[in-house]
Amino acid sequence: MSAALAIDMADAEPIVHKVTRVLRQAIVTMRIKPGEMVSEQEIATKLGVSRQPVREAFIRLGEAGLLRVLPQRGTLVVKISRAAVEDARFIREAVECAVAREAARKTGPRARTVLQDNLFRQKRAAREKDPEAFFTLDEEFHRLLAEIAGRPSAWRVIEDVKPQMDRVRYLDMTDAMPMRALIDQHGAITSAVLSGDALAAEGAMRHHLTEILRSLPRVAEQHADLFE
Amino acid sequence: MSAALAIDMADAEPIVHKVTRVLRQAIVTMRIKPGEMVSEQEIATKLGVSRQPVREAFIRLGEAGLLRVLPQRGTLVVKISRAAVEDARFIREAVECAVAREAARKTGPRARTVLQDNLFRQKRAAREKDPEAFFTLDEEFHRLLAEIAGRPSAWRVIEDVKPQMDRVRYLDMTDAMPMRALIDQHGAITSAVLSGDALAAEGAMRHHLTEILRSLPRVAEQHADLFE
DNA sequence: AGCAGAAGACTAGTATGGAAGTCATGCTTC
DNA sequence: GAAGCATGACTTCCATACTAGTCTTCTGCT
Numbered sequence: 001m002s003a004a005l006a007i008d009m010a011d012a013e014p015i016v017h018k019v020t021r022v023l024r025q026a027i028v029t030m031r032i033k034p035g036e037m038v039s040e041q042e043i044a045t046k047l048g049v050s051r052q053p054v055r056e057a058f059i060r061l062g063e064a065g066l067l068r069v070l071p072q073r074g075t076l077v078v079k080i081s082r083a084a085v086e087d088a089r090f091i092r093e094a095v096e097c098a099v100a101r102e103a104a105r106k107t108g109p110r111a112r113t114v115l116q117d118n119l120f121r122q123k124r125a126a127r128e129k130d131p132e133a134f135f136t137l138d139e140e141f142h143r144l145l146a147e148i149a150g151r152p153s154a155w156r157v158i159e160d161v162k163p164q165m166d167r168v169r170y171l172d173m174t175d176a177m178p179m180r181a182l183i184d185q186h187g188a189i190t191s192a193v194l195s196g197d198a199l200a201a202e203g204a205m206r207h208h209l210t211e212i213l214r215s216l217p218r219v220a221e222q223h224a225d226l227f228e
Numbered sequence: 229m230s231a232a233l234a235i236d237m238a239d240a241e242p243i244v245h246k247v248t249r250v251l252r253q254a255i256v257t258m259r260i261k262p263g264e265m266v267s268e269q270e271i272a273t274k275l276g277v278s279r280q281p282v283r284e285a286f287i288r289l290g291e292a293g294l295l296r297v298l299p300q301r302g303t304l305v306v307k308i309s310r311a312a313v314e315d316a317r318f319i320r321e322a323v324e325c326a327v328a329r330e331a332a333r334k335t336g337p338r339a340r341t342v343l344q345d346n347l348f349r350q351k352r353a354a355r356e357k358d359p360e361a362f363f364t365l366d367e368e369f370h371r372l373l374a375e376i377a378g379r380p381s382a383w384r385v386i387e388d389v390k391p392q393m394d395r396v397r398y399l400d401m402t403d404a405m406p407m408r409a410l411i412d413q414h415g416a417i418t419s420a421v422l423s424g425d426a427l428a429a430e431g432a433m434r435h436h437l438t439e440i441l442r443s444l445p446r447v448a449e450q451h452a453d454l455f456e
Numbered sequence: 457a458g459c460a461g462a463a464g465a466c467t468a469g470t471a472t473g474g475a476a477g478t479c480a481t482g483c484t485t486c
Numbered sequence: 487g488a489a490g491c492a493t494g495a496c497t498t499c500c501a502t503a504c505t506a507g508t509c510t511t512c513t514g515c516t
Contacts, residue, residue: 058468098322278471281470299498
């Protein structure tokens with residue numbers, strides 16, 4: 001691992017949370033590569049903390065399926081796996097289509113405000129060719145839908161299975177920049193939700209979540225070393 | 229917390245896993261009551277291990293939503309919440325209906341063997357009025373479906389949201405013993421899956437997962453102290 | 457040369473001590 | 487009596503030391 005990690009020790013947030021956040025980000029953006037070994041000691045030294053909070057962050061990231069802790073042997077960043085990505089997609093389709101239906105039923109003025117605002121910022125990020133910002137806004141878009149649907153735990157589940165897909169999308173984004181298409185799909189979902197058309201919302205979401213299947217084979221081929 | 233906990237120190241499984249399992253079981257069966265405070269030291273002493281593995285188990289159970297760790301203040305078993313139960317049910321309906329469809333498409337001789345064997349044992353548990361055994365078999369039934377559908381991560385998600393519902397079902401089971409009805413529903417799902425009828429399988433599963441909504445109000449009323 | 461085995465350099469797992477924060481209790485002060 | 491503050495008994499959080507397992511590497515023997 002050569003990427004420089006940084007951690008802000010100023011405020012009162014528990015160290016373990018910061019460590020977790022920094023590591024998750026480093027993994028999803030692949031500044032730590034899939035398949036790479038990491039050790040508690042190494043990360044602790046790099047971040048200037050003791051092994052303990054790092055170890056606890058490892059547990060969390062292990063639960064999330066990003067790390068695999070091998071007792072007495074070491075810890076490694078799990079490689080991207082086509083099966084795991086398709087599996088995560090399956091979950092997201094099931095959950096998010098249900099969320100889309102529910103959101104369409106519970107739409108209102110506030111939903112209009114927040115979704116349109118988010119879409120606006122997505123377009124700006126695309127104009128400025130800022131994939132990182134778009135990535136964040138994409139995540140926010142899906143979180144907002146769960147919020148509108150009144151299903152907080154749906155977002156927790158999605159957050160849980162997302163990272164595997166995210167690494168593929170990150171590669172796809174930096175390679176091909178398909179932001180335009182994604183924004184159109186987000187727009188279609190938004191229209192359907194705001195017009196209260198549950199069936200159309202579900203359909204638009206299903207189509208949106210099918211997108212990754214298109215890019216997956218190409219990404220897997222171009223970055224074979226990152227896949228298992 | 230007055231319930232006696234026990235832990236087997238013999239084999240080589242990491243202590244933290246045993247602690248996690250023992251605690252999860254104690255929480256779901258409510259030998260540790262919702263709302264009750266637990267402390268690392270207390271559990272560690274009771275189990276004859278150090279605080280460290282207990283602490284790590286707390287982290288895992290906190291991620292699963294069974295415990296809430298309040299920094300510097302203490303840790304408590306989260307109370308059952310109607311909203312959380314309904315939320316978990318929403319997730320399960322979305323995921324398990326998709327699993328049922330997929331399982332129906334991928335059914336085969338092996339599916340027949342394992343499902344019918346499981347059903348047989350369910351009936352025996354009901355005959356012998358053994359709710360604990362039935363509980364385990366119920367869990368196995370749903371896990372088998374995910375396995376048949378070839379969606380391992382679906383089971384991980386279900387496992388994650390299940391515990392909240394499980395406590396309600398545990399109360400319902402010990403109060404009312406509705407095993408008969410549940411077995412009929414499991415039978416309907418099995419028939420649909422084995423005949424390859426995806427639509428019927430989804431329908432049967434949806435109906436099955438609606439069941440808990442029937443008992444929830446009564447359980448919440450009879451055990452108001454366990455709810456928030 | 458080739459193999460066996462000891463030694464050492466790693467790893468994560470566990471135990472323990474102390475730091476930092478929270479809260480209830482009781483004393484002090486007005 | 488009531489408000490404010492010190493105190494002590496908790497809690498989790500973090501650092502550190504030690505245990506135990508794994509893997510490589512080197513050494514000595516056949």
